[in-house]
Amino acid sequence: xxxxxxxxxxxxxxxxxxxxxxxxxxxxxxxxxxxxxxxxxxxxxxxxxxxxxxxxxxxxxxxxxxxxxxxxxxxxxxxxxxxxxxxxxxxxxxxxxxxxxxxxxxxxxxxxxxxxxxxxxxxxxxxxxxxxxxxxxxxxxxxxxxxxxxxxxxxxxxxxxxxxxxxxxxxxxxxxxxxxxxxxxxxxxxxxxxxxxxxxxxxxxxxxxxxxxxxxxxxxxxxxxxxxxxxxxxxxxxxxxxxxxxxxxxxxxxxxxxxxxxxxxxxxxxxxxxxxxxxxxxxxxxxxxxxxxxxxxxxxxxxxxxxxxxxxxxxxxxxxxxxxxxxxxxxxxxxxxxxxxxxxxxxxxxxxxxxxxxxxxxxxxxxxxxxxxxxxxxxxxxxxxxxxxxxxxxxxxxxxxxxxxxxxxxxxxxxxxxxxxxxxxxxxxxxxxxxxxxxxxxxxxxxxxxxxxxxxxxxxxxxxxxxxxxxxxxxxxxxxxxxxxxxxxxxxxxxxxxxxxxxx
Numbered sequence: 001x002x003x004x005x006x007x008x009x010x011x012x013x014x015x016x017x018x019x020x021x022x023x024x025x026x027x028x029x030x031x032x033x034x035x036x037x038x039x040x041x042x043x044x045x046x047x048x049x050x051x052x053x054x055x056x057x058x059x060x061x062x063x064x065x066x067x068x069x070x071x072x073x074x075x076x077x078x079x080x081x082x083x084x085x086x087x088x089x090x091x092x093x094x095x096x097x098x099x100x101x102x103x104x105x106x107x108x109x110x111x112x113x114x115x116x117x118x119x120x121x122x123x124x125x126x127x128x129x130x131x132x133x134x135x136x137x138x139x140x141x142x143x144x145x146x147x148x149x150x151x152x153x154x155x156x157x158x159x160x161x162x163x164x165x166x167x168x169x170x171x172x173x174x175x176x177x178x179x180x181x182x183x184x185x186x187x188x189x190x191x192x193x194x195x196x197x198x199x200x201x202x203x204x205x206x207x208x209x210x211x212x213x214x215x216x217x218x219x220x221x222x223x224x225x226x227x228x229x230x231x232x233x234x235x236x237x238x239x240x241x242x243x244x245x246x247x248x249x250x251x252x253x254x255x256x257x258x259x260x261x262x263x264x265x266x267x268x269x270x271x272x273x274x275x276x277x278x279x280x281x282x283x284x285x286x287x288x289x290x291x292x293x294x295x296x297x298x299x300x301x302x303x304x305x306x307x308x309x310x311x312x313x314x315x316x317x318x319x320x321x322x323x324x325x326x327x328x329x330x331x332x333x334x335x336x337x338x339x340x341x342x343x344x345x346x347x348x349x350x351x352x353x354x355x356x357x358x359x360x361x362x363x364x365x366x367x368x369x370x371x372x373x374x375x376x377x378x379x380x381x382x383x384x385x386x387x388x389x390x391x392x393x394x395x396x397x398x399x400x401x402x403x404x405x406x407x408x409x410x411x412x413x414x415x416x417x418x419x420x421x422x423x424x425x426x427x428x429x430x431x432x433x434x435x436x437x438x439x440x441x442x443x444x445x446x447x448x449x450x451x452x453x454x455x456x457x458x459x460x461x462x463x464x465x466x467x468x469x470x471x472x473x474x475x476x477x478x479x480x481x482x483x484x485x486x487x488x489x490x491x492x493x494x495x496x497x498x499x500x501x502x503x504x
Contacts, residue, residue: 012101014073014086018094026084029071034098035164038064046086048073048095053215057091073098092193096163100197106170107198110140110178113316114195116185116229117206118247119362120309121159123301124206125182126337127313131330132180135322140173142166143184144356145338145465150178160189167197180320185232188215191225195232202238202316203229203259206309208247209361214389223247227254234259238319240312243268262319264311266304272315274307281343281351281373288314288328295324297331302341302353303369339464341366344481346488349454350376354480356464358385358411360395363461367402376455377404379448382462383441384425386416393421394428401433403459405451408437409444411462412470441469441478446487460484 014021015028023029034046038060041047047064049057049072061078072078072085073095088094100107115124122144129148132139138150144159149172160183161169173181185195208226210219230251233239237259242248244265255261264272274297277285283300284307299310314327322330336342344352353370357363363382370378380403384393400406408425410418418439429435436451438444448458460480463469469478 012098014098017098017101018086018088020089021094022087024077024085024087025082029084029086031071031098031102034073034095034102036095036162038067038069041065041067041069043068043070045069046071046073046098048091048098049075049078050091050095051075090193092163093196096167096193096196096198098197099163099167100170103167103171104174105197106167106174107181107200109174110170110181111201111320112170112181112183112198113202113204113320114183114185114198114200114229114232115204115206115312116187116190116226117204117242118209118359119357119365120206120305120312121184121186122356123306123309123337123340124204124312125184127309127331127334128182128316130334131313131317131322131327132182132320134330134333135317135326137180137320138176138178140169140178140181141183142169142181149173149176150181151176158189159184159186160194163194163197166195170198182316185229187222187225190228191215198232199234200229200232200237201234202240202319203233204240204312204316205229205248205251206242206312207245207361208251209245209359210392210395214387223250227251230255230258236260238262238316240264240272240315242308242312243270244308262315264308264315266308266311272311272318274311276304276307279304279369279372284310286310288324290314290318290324290327293324295328297328299331300335301337302343302373303366304372305365305369306341339466339481341369342464342481344484344488346485346492348449348452348488348492350452350456350458352449352452352458352460352484352488354460354464354484355462356466357382357461358463360392360399363396364399364402366459366461367399370457370459371402374455374457376453376457379403379405379407379452379456379458381407381409381441381444381448381458381460383409383411384421384462385412386414386418386421388414390424393424397425397428397433401429404434405448406433406435407444407448408435409441410439410469410471411441412466413472414470415472418471441480442483442487445480445484449484449487449491 036048041064047069140150141148239259243263263270275287467479468475
């Protein structure tokens with residue numbers, strides 16, 4: 001059953017809430033319900049006419065009014081309507097602030113850590129939750145895999161939910177006695193001000209490389225969107241930046257006048273660091289140095305990049321008042337994160353991992369981690385998504401070329417021709433890269449598993465925890481982990497044959 005969130009019914013005065021607003025047709029508007037979707041409008045609701053990349057909410061104002069909306073939130077007055085209008089400079093930001101106020105300002109009643117970055121957001125938030133829960137703190141989470149109010153979780157649809165959904169979940173956390181929350185903040189969400197009403201006690205940037213240039217106009221615009229997380233941080237809050245990452249270092253200048261800056265890293269000098277003791281196929285051991293206090297940590301998460309994620313989570317946990325023993329125990333208690341270098345082992349004589357890596361940086365890191373742990377070859381199955389940044393496709397090939405064999409297949413082709421996407425990817429390979437091409441993802445995985453020999457490692461990258469493959473308007477059931485287990489089980493079935501009979 002889906003989780004029933006508490007209704008938002010705290011009346012709010014827009015004149016009191018939004019000091020820069022003006023009004024058309026009234027002196028003030030009292031709001032008890034608001035939505036950005038005209039189809040969700042009901043009696044006495046406010047419709048926020050937000051400007052999107054494809055649609056202008058103003059075009060749906062009449063539909064919203066027909067459904068019962070009795071007020072509008074707009075950036076420009078709409079001359080054709082008769083209901084009162086609140087006019088603001090930035091409707092998206094104002095709507096997010098309104099949603100938080102209607103929910104009772106829940107982010108001011110719990111301690112919230114926000115995490116952004118091209119890669120590592122999901123794992124870092126899961127690690128933060130794990131540490132806090134192990135220390136007895138009821139902790140919620142909003143992210144790519146699930147939304148969790150500290151008591152009940154459900155599968156998510158967006159990495160960062162829309163403003164109303166975000167505030168509703170935070171309110172649910174408060175009502176369930178949850179004291180802390182870890183939330184992923186995507187570049188889209190930051191650019192669209194979805195969380196502009198949320199106050200952060202800690203803001204983490206894991207890394208900033210290249211992604212989503214189909215949405216952001218340039219790498220500079222993408223970085224600027226990531227930097228908006230600092231605006232949400234309290235003045236006495238924590239800002240944690242990965243000093244090993246060049247993109248993060250470029251954001252330091254954006255931190256002026258915000259929270260307390262703390263750097264973390266493995267290789268570059270940092271306030272919080274780690275000395276790697278052992279990397280293996282079953283996890284990592286390292287000594288964590290929390291600003292002079294050292295503690296040894298064992299983690300089941302595989303890969304050097306996950307040590308970095310552990311350091312980020314530990315930095316947040318220390319800011320929340322946890323001691324070294326609690327942090328070490330919490331890091332050790334998280335056994336895996338769905339679809340993040342998740343091992344698939346059915347007794348086969350080689351290693352298989354499923355990972356969400358869908359950027360060239362993430363794929364390069366995943367391959368490097370497995371290369372370090374593998375005595376044989378690394379075989380990488382990957383693709384690129386349709387209706388997304390085409391410039392990323394040859395970069396994915398360049399990252400996959402670090403494997404011994406690159407198997408190019410479909411990811412989520414969406415509305416593009418899978419074969420054309422593959423051609424775009426193949427353009428990034430050199431002539432010396434050993435490649436195999438198979439558009440059918442299940443068959444590509446089958447080929448990689450059949451090719452693998454004892455001691456090899458097969459990395460199936462791009463979809464991770466996802467349970468569907470998007471092809472056109474169809475969402476076809478497809479989970480890399482389920483498919484891989486089925487194919488491995490089939491390959492290990494004994495050959496059926498007639499028994500040998502001794503001649504008479």
